Amino acid sequence: MIDPRLITLRVFARCGTVGATAELTGYSPSAVSAQLRELQRVLGLQLLAKDGRGVRLTATGRFLVAGSDSLIAEWESLRAAAMEAGDQVQSHFGLGGFSTAAAQLLAPLAATLRSTRPQLEVQVLEADPARCFDLLVAERIDLAVIVAMQSNTYGEDDLRFEQTVLLDDPLDVIIPSDHPLASRERVTLEELASEPWITEAAGSTYHSLFTAAFTAVGVTPRIAHEAVEWETQIAFVGAGLGVGLLPRLAPLRNAENVVRLRLTGKGRPSRRIVAAVRRGSIASPLVQESLDILQKNAERIVAARPEDEL
Amino acid sequence: MIDPRLITLRVFARCGTVGATAELTGYSPSAVSAQLRELQRVLGLQLLAKDGRGVRLTATGRFLVAGSDSLIAEWESLRAAAMEAGDQVQSHFGLGGFSTAAAQLLAPLAATLRSTRPQLEVQVLEADPARCFDLLVAERIDLAVIVAMQSNTYGEDDLRFEQTVLLDDPLDVIIPSDHPLASRERVTLEELASEPWITEAAGSTYHSLFTAAFTAVGVTPRIAHEAVEWETQIAFVGAGLGVGLLPRLAPLRNAENVVRLRLTGKGRPSRRIVAAVRRGSIASPLVQESLDILQKNAERIVAARPEDEL
C-alpha cells in the first residue's frame, strides 16, 4: 500500500549501495537506480547525492527515511486490524530465520500453517539475523526468528520492528569422546580454558557470542581452528582438533567421537531466540497465530530439558 | 506515496457509486472497478458487496477507510516536513473554490504563486464546497477555499481535513432602486419580511444560509423566485421581481436599477469563508505560503470595510 519506491529507499538507507539494495529487494541495480530517481522526481526532493563512486542519502533523504518508520508501522497496524476484522485470505507469508532456528522452529511453523491454511503460500528464507531484519524492511518476509545478540544493531525499541522472546538456548560444550572430561556430565568454562577452541570466523554472527561467553568468566580462550557450519565444527571436534561450543538446539546427530556436555557455573552462556515482525503487524491474525505456534513450540523445547535447574 | 487504489476506495466511500467515483477521480468507471477489485485481491479482503444494482462497502471496507484517515494524514505530515527540510521543487498545486471565493481569493493567490514560483504548475478548479472536500480526498486539489455552513457535513474535527478561518463575509440586501427603502443606508431583515424574495433552489449551497438568516430573527420569508447564479438573481432584482441577499464579496458590477444595502440589527447574517487542506499538509511550505497570502488578502478585504462597526 505504501509506494514500493519508498520501501526501496528505506532498504537503501540500510545498505548504503544501490547494488546491495538490488540484491536485497530482488530488483536489478538499474531498476533500483531508476526507482530512486523517480521517487525524487515525484516528491520534488533531492534525496541522494553522489559520494565517491557511490551515492549517499542527503539530510532530506535521511529525514524522510526516519519519518517513514511510523508511516509503515501505521499501515501495518491498519492492515492487521482490518484483517482481524474481516475474514482475510492472505495469499503469501514470508518467514526468515537462521540455520538451527530455521530448522527447529521455522520448519514446524511452516508445516503447521501449511496444513491449517492450505490457501496460504508459505515461503521460508534462511538468512542470518542481520539479513532477516533487512528482509523485513524490504518486505520480502513478514516474520523472522533470529538470535538476539548483545551487539545487536537493532534494539528492542527500533521503530521498525517488534520483537517477542521465544526462548533462551544455552550453549553446550562439545569435546572428543576420548577427552579426560568426556565422562563428566557438567563442566565449567574455566576447566576448559587451556583447550584449543574451534569457533567461527571473527566477525561472524556467533563469534561475538563465543567471546562474550568467555569474557563473562574472565578467561581468554585459545582459538585453534575456525569453522562456518556446525557440522564442520563437530567434525573438527570429532577429529580431536579441539573443543567447541554448540547451542542446545543444534543437533549433534550421530556424530562419532563427540560428546556434548552441559555447562555449569556462573555466567552460563546462552543465546536468546526472538521472533521479529514489522512494527504494527503484530496484531495481524496470521502473525498472532504464528507467534502462538512458535511460543508453544519453544515451551515444548524448554520443557524437554529435565535437567535445567536455576 | 499511498497506493492510489486506496485513495480511490476512500473516494468511493464518499460517493457510494463507481460512476461518481470515476467522475471525481478522473478515471473511467471500468478503471475504478478494476482498481477496487485489485485492491481486494492484494489485501485478501472483501471490501465491497453487491447491493441492488450498485455496490456498497462491507464492514471491513468501512473500517479500512476510517482507519486510513490517520495514515493519509501521517503521510501528508511527513511530506510537508520533508519539503520544509529540503528545498523542494513541487511541480503541481491544485486549488479549489466556489464562485465568488474563487474569483476574489483564489485568482489573486494563483497569480501570486505563479509569479513567485514560475516552476509551479498551478491549477484552479471551481467547485462547490462539498465537491471541494471530495476533490481534496481524491487528491485532485491540495487547498480549497470554501464557505463553512452550519449544516456542513465536514466538521472542524474531521480527521481528513484541517481548516483555517479566512474571513466572515456579511450578506447584504439588494433591492430595486425604485424601492421605498432604496435611499436607506441600512435596513433590518424584519423591515423586508413581507417582500417577495429571490433565492437559490432549495437544497443548494446557499439556500440553507438564506433560511438560517431568517430563522435567526424569527421571520418566514416569502420565496417568489429562484435563481442559480448571482448574476441572474441581480437581474431579477433589477427587473423589480423582488429582493435578495448577496454576499459582500459578490460584486454588483454595473447592474442597473439595483441598490445594495447593509443589514443591521441583531443576527446579521454572514457566511464564514475558510481554507481547507488535507490534514497533515498544513506544515508544507507551499500550503503555508498560500495560507499567508490568503490571510493577507482577507485582512485587506476586511480593512476595506470602513463602516463595519460591532
Added chain:
DNA sequence: GATAACCGTGCACAATAGGTGCATGATTGA
C-alpha cells in the same frame, strides 16, 4: 602511476500493469 575492481547510470528492448471505450447483464423505477 598504470591497472584492475567496483559502483552507479544511461539506453535499447521487453514485459506487464493499468488505462479507455464499448457491450453486456442485472436491478430498479416509471
Added chain:
DNA sequence: TCAATCATGCACCTATTGTGCACGGTTATC
C-alpha cells in the same frame, strides 16, 4: 414492459517499469 442506471467483463492500447549490457567515474592495489 420499457427505459434508466449501475457495475463489470473484454478487446485493445498505452506507458510505466523491469532487465541486460555497456560505459564513465572513482578508489584501491601493485
